[in-house]
Amino acid sequence: EIVLTQSPGTLSLSPGERATLSCRASQSVSSSYLAWYQQKPGQAPRLLIYGASSRATGIPDRFSGSGSGTDFTLTISRLEPEDFAVYYCQQYGSSPRDTFGQGTKLEIK
Amino acid sequence: QVQLQESGPGLVKPSQTLSLTCTVSGGSISSGSYYWSWIRQPAGKGLEWIGRIYTSGSTNYNPSLKSRVTISVDTSKNQFSLKLSSVTAADTAVYYCARDQIAAAGMGYYYYGMDVWGQGTTVTVSS
Numbered sequence: 571e572i573v574l575t576q577s578p579g580t581l582s583l584s585p586g587e588r589a590t591l592s593c594r595a596s597q598s599v600s601s602s603y604l605a606w607y608q609q610k611p612g613q614a615p616r617l618l619i620y621g622a623s624s625r626a627t628g629i630p631d632r633f634s635g636s637g638s639g640t641d642f643t644l645t646i647s648r649l650e651p652e653d654f655a656v657y658y659c660q661q662y663g664s665s666p667r668d669t670f671g672q673g674t675k676l677e678i679k
Numbered sequence: 680q681v682q683l684q685e686s687g688p689g690l691v692k693p694s695q696t697l698s699l700t701c702t703v704s705g706g707s708i709s710s711g712s713y714y715w716s717w718i719r720q721p722a723g724k725g726l727e728w729i730g731r732i733y734t735s736g737s738t739n740y741n742p743s744l745k746s747r748v749t750i751s752v753d754t755s756k757n758q759f760s761l762k763l764s765s766v767t768a769a770d771t772a773v774y775y776c777a778r779d780q781i782a783a784a785g786m787g788y789y790y791y792g793m794d795v796w797g798q799g800t801t802v803t804v805s806s
Contacts, residue, residue: 600787602784602787602788602789602790603788603790605790605792605793607726607792607793613798614775614777614796614797614798614799615726615775615793615796616796617792617793617794619792620790620791620792620794621789621790621791626792626794627794658725658726660726660728660792660793662779662781662790663739663781663788663790667728667739667740667741667742668716668728668731668741669728670725670726670727670728671725672725673725673726
């Protein structure tokens, strides 16, 4: 089973700063199968990135994804107040099930 | 646009079967290369994928739950459903339904992510 490990567990930053969130897989994951989600309290997750680097519909261009193999990154270039939330990475279908990372909480410093 | 809505009992007794339905509105459940998933989230914890179904009836389940899970689809009602048997307190969670898009690409597939989610429904397992 592929395990996704996200780091850091909590990231404390200020609005306007750059955020870099990591997702590391225990085995190689196809870039075509890697997605990122944002979840705010009391809400369902929202798709941000699919295919490791493609933004979903309506997602601002300050969100970007990169990586391949076992190391993937979600970057938020300039944090807006509404970006403070929990972020999850997900890999589709390998070994043989979908798995999510444990999440990174992005909090206001 | 497509919207999803979960429905079902909020309280289930231990050892019984949890049954939830997800109603799709604003589009046909049979259109496109869409799959339909269930995901759950215990309070204060992360997301766990339960399984998905295609409108042909083809299913994939999380191996850790496979012996207890059944996902089915009713295209005439534009709904898909989850049944989880022999529940315990560990099955207490918010349950979400979501739409996946998976398309053939070259020799493999391309995953477009879970782009539409229901609001979630809380299910508590307690006597």
